[in-house]
Amino acid sequence: MRKLLGKNQRPCVLSHRDSLSVRVSAKGTITWQYRCRVGGKQVIISLGRYPGLSIQRSARLHTSFSKLDKPRQRPTPRT
Template sequence: MLQVFSSLTFLFVRLWYEIIALFTCHCVQNVKMVVYRSDTKLQSISGKPYTGPAEIMDAEGLSARVTPTGTVTFQYRYRWNGTPVRLTIGRYPALSLKEARVMVGAMRAMYSEGVNPKIILPMKMAY
């Protein structure tokens, strides 16, 4: 009986992840966002005229907004009480991709503890 329950749980979890993956791909295609995984993409964009998508997604809520003049700004995107929030972290290259990922990890930890990162971040930057 326990083995049947484990198998059904595994299948349910797998199906759930596939549904999420399909939904995520559909959203990314409709919004026309680009996913990046390295600093090379940002180096090629920064400080140069840019005509691509205005938002470049990474992972875990981290995204980069790019202006037509090539200014790259990191943002953390999340929902607080059902409302979408964009929290600006910093600009590239003053803030590296690695540092932005570390900051987003810390903000996700605060979020999972029930603390709004938007309230805490200005306090931490003041010190």
């Protein structure tokens, strides 16, 4: 990703894993994004900019958000 940082280029979105991706702007700004569905509609949440937000930290944030994203199931009663 360091090669993309700060270079003038065409904007694009690159997938990292699952619903985690990076958006590269025309000026070379790299922004981490998390994609999820809320109420049946797709939502894109910006997590932060690279290199301020590292790959490891964005992966931890992705894990935290994905736990919140899953529908909650009712606990089954024990008999």
